[in-house]
Amino acid sequence: MRVLKKxxxxxxxxxVHYSLxxxxxxxxxxxxxxxxxxxxxxxxxxxxxxxxxxxEMRNNVFEELKPTIHYSNxxxxxxxxxxxxxxxxxxDKIARKMQASKEVWGKIFGTISTREKFEAKRLHLAQxxxxxxxxxxSLECRNCHEFDSMDFTLQAERAARxxxxxxxxxxxxxxxxxxxxxxxxxxxxGVEGYQ
Amino acid sequence: MKKLLLATLLLVSSVVFAANEGVxxxxxxxxxxxxxxxxxxxxxxxxLQQPISYIQQPPLIPHHVRGYEVDRKTNKCLTCHSFKNFKxxxxxxxxxxxxxxRDGQALxxxxxxxxxxxxxxxxxxxxxxxxxxxxxxxxALAE
Numbered sequence: 001m002r003v004l005k006k007x008x009x010x011x012x013x014x015x016v017h018y019s020l021x022x023x024x025x026x027x028x029x030x031x032x033x034x035x036x037x038x039x040x041x042x043x044x045x046x047x048x049x050x051x052x053x054x055x056e057m058r059n060n061v062f063e064e065l066k067p068t069i070h071y072s073n074x075x076x077x078x079x080x081x082x083x084x085x086x087x088x089x090x091x092d093k094i095a096r097k098m099q100a101s102k103e104v105w106g107k108i109f110g111t112i113s114t115r116e117k118f119e120a121k122r123l124h125l126a127q128x129x130x131x132x133x134x135x136x137x138s139l140e141c142r143n144c145h146e147f148d149s150m151d152f153t154l155q156a157e158r159a160a161r162x163x164x165x166x167x168x169x170x171x172x173x174x175x176x177x178x179x180x181x182x183x184x185x186x187x188x189x190g191v192e193g194y195q
Numbered sequence: 196m197k198k199l200l201l202a203t204l205l206l207v208s209s210v211v212f213a214a215n216e217g218v219x220x221x222x223x224x225x226x227x228x229x230x231x232x233x234x235x236x237x238x239x240x241x242x243l244q245q246p247i248s249y250i251q252q253p254p255l256i257p258h259h260v261r262g263y264e265v266d267r268k269t270n271k272c273l274t275c276h277s278f279k280n281f282k283x284x285x286x287x288x289x290x291x292x293x294x295x296x297r298d299g300q301a302l303x304x305x306x307x308x309x310x311x312x313x314x315x316x317x318x319x320x321x322x323x324x325x326x327x328x329x330x331x332x333x334x335a336l337a338e
Binding site: 067157158162181184186193 | 273
C-alpha cells in the first residue's frame, strides 16, 4: 500500500530532469513502437501457420479443411483459419482473442490432445462456432460473400430458391444451412434441420 | 537337377509369353500397353433428372454432391430428401423401401442397410460410354 502511495506521488509530481519536449515526443514515439509491436504480435497469431503449429489443429480441422472448396478450388482464392474464426473489427477481435486464452488452457492440459478426445468434444466446439455465427448474422461469411452481389440467375436452382426466400427475408442466416462446409460435422442427432 | 529345372522354367515362360501375343483387351489394345488416362470430368452443378432405364434402378442424382457428408455421424442427403424435410425444400422424397430392413420389417426411419445413399445413387457426368451398349428400356419404361 505504501509503495502504491509513493508511486502515485511520483506520478503527480512534475518532471525535474526531463524536458517537456522529451517527455511528449518520447512518449509519442514509445507509444507508436508499443502499438506497432502489439499489433504485429496480434497479427502473428492471426495466421494459418500459427493456428496449425499445434497438432490439435494441424491433424484434425486443418486436414479436414483441405479437400473443401474453401481450400482447393478452380480460382485459387483461399479462406484461411482467421478469415472465418476471427472477427475483423478491432473490438470484436480483441474480445475473441481474450476468449482464446481458454484455448491456451486447453492446449496446456491436453483437452483435445488425441483424435478420440477431439471427436468427443466436436459437438461442443462446433456449437460454440454455430452460436457465434448465428449471433452475428454470419458476419465472417459475409466478409467475402456479399448478399447484394448474389445473382440468383447464376446460382443452381435449389440454391437460388433458398437464397431468394429464407436468406433474403432474414429469416435464416448462412450458418443455418451451411454447417460443416469447412470441417467434418459432429454427430448431428438433435441439431435443427438434421434428422 | 538344377539345369533341368532351369530348362523347364525357360520352356514354360516362353510358352506363356507366346500365348500372350495377339491377346487383346476389351478396348482393343495389346495387354502390355498402358491405356492413356482419360481426362477428368467435372460433375455439373445441376443436371436434368434422367429417366430410369429399368425397373428398380436407383435414380441418378441430378446435382453435384461435393462435400456432402454421409457417415455415421450425419447424412447431408437426408437434410433435404428425408420424409421430414422434403416438402420444405421441394426435394424428391426417399421411397419407403428405404425403411425396410433385411428381414423385411418396415422400420420407422431409414434402415441402416439403405443409409449410405451413394452406394446406389450417383451423379452423372456427360461422358461417352467406354464400350458400346445397345440396352433399350422396355415395357412401361420404353419411350
